[in-house]
Amino acid sequence: MTYELYYWPHIQGRGEFIRLALEEGGAEYVDVARLPESEGGGRAAVSRVLEGAAGGRMPFAPPILKAGKLLLSQTANILHYLGPRLDLVPDGEAARLWAHQLQLTLTDLVVEAHDTHHPIAKSLYYEDQKPEALRRAADFRTLRLPKFLGYFERVLAANPAGDRYLVGRSVTYADLSLFQVIAGLNFAFPRAMAAMARRHPKLAALHQRVEARPRIAAYLASSRRIPFNERGIFRRYPELDGA
Amino acid sequence: MTYELYYWPHIQGRGEFIRLALEEGGAEYVDVARLPESEGGGRAAVSRVLEGAAGGRMPFAPPILKAGKLLLSQTANILHYLGPRLDLVPDGEAARLWAHQLQLTLTDLVVEAHDTHHPIAKSLYYEDQKPEALRRAADFRTLRLPKFLGYFERVLAANPAGDRYLVGRSVTYADLSLFQVIAGLNFAFPRAMAAMARRHPKLAALHQRVEARPRIAAYLASSRRIPFNERGIFRRYPELDGA
Numbered sequence: 428m429t430y431e432l433y434y435w436p437h438i439q440g441r442g443e444f445i446r447l448a449l450e451e452g453g454a455e456y457v458d459v460a461r462l463p464e465s466e467g468g469g470r471a472a473v474s475r476v477l478e479g480a481a482g483g484r485m486p487f488a489p490p491i492l493k494a495g496k497l498l499l500s501q502t503a504n505i506l507h508y509l510g511p512r513l514d515l516v517p518d519g520e521a522a523r524l525w526a527h528q529l530q531l532t533l534t535d536l537v538v539e540a541h542d543t544h545h546p547i548a549k550s551l552y553y554e555d556q557k558p559e560a561l562r563r564a565a566d567f568r569t570l571r572l573p574k575f576l577g578y579f580e581r582v583l584a585a586n587p588a589g590d591r592y593l594v595g596r597s598v599t600y601a602d603l604s605l606f607q608v609i610a611g612l613n614f615a616f617p618r619a620m621a622a623m624a625r626r627h628p629k630l631a632a633l634h635q636r637v638e639a640r641p642r643i644a645a646y647l648a649s650s651r652r653i654p655f656n657e658r659g660i661f662r663r664y665p666e667l668d669g670a
Numbered sequence: 671m672t673y674e675l676y677y678w679p680h681i682q683g684r685g686e687f688i689r690l691a692l693e694e695g696g697a698e699y700v701d702v703a704r705l706p707e708s709e710g711g712g713r714a715a716v717s718r719v720l721e722g723a724a725g726g727r728m729p730f731a732p733p734i735l736k737a738g739k740l741l742l743s744q745t746a747n748i749l750h751y752l753g754p755r756l757d758l759v760p761d762g763e764a765a766r767l768w769a770h771q772l773q774l775t776l777t778d779l780v781v782e783a784h785d786t787h788h789p790i791a792k793s794l795y796y797e798d799q800k801p802e803a804l805r806r807a808a809d810f811r812t813l814r815l816p817k818f819l820g821y822f823e824r825v826l827a828a829n830p831a832g833d834r835y836l837v838g839r840s841v842t843y844a845d846l847s848l849f850q851v852i853a854g855l856n857f858a859f860p861r862a863m864a865a866m867a868r869r870h871p872k873l874a875a876l877h878q879r880v881e882a883r884p885r886i887a888a889y890l891a892s893s894r895r896i897p898f899n900e901r902g903i904f905r906r907y908p909e910l911d912g913a
Contacts, residue, residue: 566790575730581728
């Protein structure tokens, strides 16, 4: 089956968690909105599927995955579906619930990372909520980020199959997502992340381990990987990094 | 099996979505932290399970459900597990992914409702972030709330099995959660919700339909239902309601 991914074509955003799973899983897929507009791509492709799905099981927002007749949205839901099909989660209900639970905790962290630059409204520019962003980012750096990173470091340490991956002895979609979150945080908060690096050696090692996996390395080096920028979830605003 | 729920004993919070499913499903369960401290209850019960789980598949935060040997957290993950066991989701992967997807969208709405009174930091009091809360709440009332409510109204209208419930012809955990969200929004934003009521008749009908279900009605009338208050997700601060 060829999967179709619908996500905004100019940012990594939440779509990137799906892209990484599809790439590592060796799936056949089309990143539809990244096709030229003349071939049905562009932002209009996302809008079309959002509107065209009215009357069915309609998504609230992208990312959206078409898998045969299924139209799925919500990042963690899509990964929960793809995991067994792409061999990115162990067999067994307990392990799958655990991987999904970790993914949902990463989802929470992603919302909080996003809201450092948009604490008031998605509908406003960063510049229109900068004083509030400075306050929220300070709380994020000093309290929330250490809490989340400390948690994932402990989860790695506590994995009975070893600290190479979060769940069992093989890579799961949750590891790919954790890689992406660390990459994003390193981009957005280089100062804060550097200050915390020594306390989270297992996270740094996981980041490098995933980055070096052949399919991920090939993807990251390709034009399919959109660079980080100041329109996505993770943005480099030095003032929010306490610089 | 007797389930054990661990959640803060003085608020509905995210635990309430689990409580409603357990009640409607007729499950045997203990709401552990609501027991007297002399019987192992109180907030300390939650802290004990958070800390005691270190070394295993540890939760990041409550609600936490103990189901035999399983220790689950993340509200939507717990409901995804309970759904089939309590007959609160239809058979079949497609329907279960759809119910879960709706639950995850409700999760997003709950975060945004919470952040109206805590846009800067969970670690600060409302009074310490009130100007920011006023701005965020105005955006929530005028843009985000109508977007979410309009979406769920359309989902009800588009259900091929009828507009009584979100998925299929019977109640699911997603309906119970939508009931809870509407109840909370009615409590926190009575003015904004009244102004929008006419545009969302199916949501209002669903709220009443769930409220009148015998097990839910009995639960709501019991002392097991904690009243809404100004410590939970949904808080009645008239200034945030545009009053």
